[in-house]
Amino acid sequence: MALSANERERYSRHLLLPEIGEAGQEKLKAARVLVVGAGGLGSPASLYLAAAGIGTLGIVDHDRVDLSNLQRQLLFDTASVGAGKAVTARARLQALNNEINVVAHAVELRATNALELLGGYDCIVDGSDRLDTRYLVNDACVLLRRPLVSAAIHRFEGQAMTYIPGQGPCYRCLFPESSSAVAPNCAEAGVLGVLPGMLGALQATEAIKVLLGIGAPLVGRLMTFDALAMEWREFRFKRRTDCVVCGTAPSIKTLTDSEATCRTEITGKWPRFKPAELQQLLQSSGGAPAKTPLLVDVREQHEYATGHLAGSVNIPLGELGQRLPELPTDSAVVFICRSGRRSRTACELAARGGVRSVSDLEGGLIAWAAAIDPSIKVA
Numbered sequence: 001m002a003l004s005a006n007e008r009e010r011y012s013r014h015l016l017l018p019e020i021g022e023a024g025q026e027k028l029k030a031a032r033v034l035v036v037g038a039g040g041l042g043s044p045a046s047l048y049l050a051a052a053g054i055g056t057l058g059i060v061d062h063d064r065v066d067l068s069n070l071q072r073q074l075l076f077d078t079a080s081v082g083a084g085k086a087v088t089a090r091a092r093l094q095a096l097n098n099e100i101n102v103v104a105h106a107v108e109l110r111a112t113n114a115l116e117l118l119g120g121y122d123c124i125v126d127g128s129d130r131l132d133t134r135y136l137v138n139d140a141c142v143l144l145r146r147p148l149v150s151a152a153i154h155r156f157e158g159q160a161m162t163y164i165p166g167q168g169p170c171y172r173c174l175f176p177e178s179s180s181a182v183a184p185n186c187a188e189a190g191v192l193g194v195l196p197g198m199l200g201a202l203q204a205t206e207a208i209k210v211l212l213g214i215g216a217p218l219v220g221r222l223m224t225f226d227a228l229a230m231e232w233r234e235f236r237f238k239r240r241t242d243c244v245v246c247g248t249a250p251s252i253k254t255l256t257d258s259e260a261t262c263r264t265e266i267t268g269k270w271p272r273f274k275p276a277e278l279q280q281l282l283q284s285s286g287g288a289p290a291k292t293p294l295l296v297d298v299r300e301q302h303e304y305a306t307g308h309l310a311g312s313v314n315i316p317l318g319e320l321g322q323r324l325p326e327l328p329t330d331s332a333v334v335f336i337c338r339s340g341r342r343s344r345t346a347c348e349l350a351a352r353g354g355v356r357s358v359s360d361l362e363g364g365l366i367a368w369a370a371a372i373d374p375s376i377k378v379a
Contacts, residue, residue: 001029011053019214031211034058034121036137038085041127041151043075044200050093060105061085072193111255114140125203126150138171139258142245149206151199156192156227158199161218162206168219169239170246192227270347272362275371293332298346307377317342324353332357340364
């Protein structure tokens with residue numbers, strides 16, 4: 001795809017680079033890249049990919065812009081609050097570069113549509129903040145044999161890796177089970193506003209390298225960044241022969257299998273109390289120590305300080321492994337978090353640590369506030 005005079009001027013700094021040049025820029029113009037999630041990671045990644053001249057740039061996001069997004073999601077501004085993310089992102093990216101084609105996919109990515117969506121693109125950039133979506137995107141890329149640039153952020157830390165079919169391990173090789181990578185999302189744990197900019201820019205860099213076939217992508221390498229220490233680290237990992245999706249005898253052969261696997265891993269085998277059920281249990285115990293379960297709130301300290309259930313103790317999820325001896329091994333423990341995601345991980349950690357009776361509050365304190373006590377404040 002030959003470059004126009006305007007494109008030669010727009011991409012003149014790329015044309016000066018021998019590794020890119022006119023031939024490389026034409027490759028970028030012909031390329032199709034899909035960004036999954038127009039959030040903290042997807043914002044900088046898509047902005048740089050649009051500026052770089054990716055010919056067709058797709059954005060998948062079914063969410064709407066919230067005021068709290070603006071601290072880090074630079075695709076949007078105050079006037080965007082309440083608008084659909086995918087459509088708003090398309091307008092912003094198209095305004096940045098009117099030489100490219102931006103496609104808005106305002107849908108929820110699911111097993112039923114992932115192959116069709118991802119199959120229309122040459123490279124996938126995953127900026128999703130849901131663990132099950134990360135597994136789904138990974139599995140679809142393996143099945144479709146599409147390169148994937150994946151990243152995640154948490155508080156002051158981020159990580160990124162790249163998967164290229166036939167050249168290295170996939171996301172599941174690094175994190176075989178969901179519990180190995182579960183972390184609260186930005187709404188639950190907070191995030192430094194500039195952090196996704198660092199990782200999103202890295203993702204755009206990796207995608208461009210993959211499309212042009214230059215440099216050394218992060219294949220078999222997990223790159224981590226600690227903003228507080230201002231430190232980058234690299235961890236190497238290999239393809240697992242027993243990987244359920246890219247191993248020698250994969251058990252995941254369709255995305256239906258993939259979604260079922262994710263759901264099983266994340267849900268686990270431990271009981272969940274609905275708010276009304278937990279309230280009834282607490283009331284029926286009458287405060288008797290032998291009958292009252294220990295309520296363990298696994299949110300961060302600042303979240304706990306904002307509001308919590310009476311009688312609960314605070315052990316942040318990141319500290320739970322070291323503080324398991326504080327939990328009773330012969331009586332019931334009910335884990336609580338903001339929305340019910342961190343509490344599932346806590347159940348698994350405690351069960352592995354010898355706690356016999358573990359359960360959690362379904363929907364977390366958000367559900368409790370909605371159904372039982374609207375006065376409780378949830379950070």
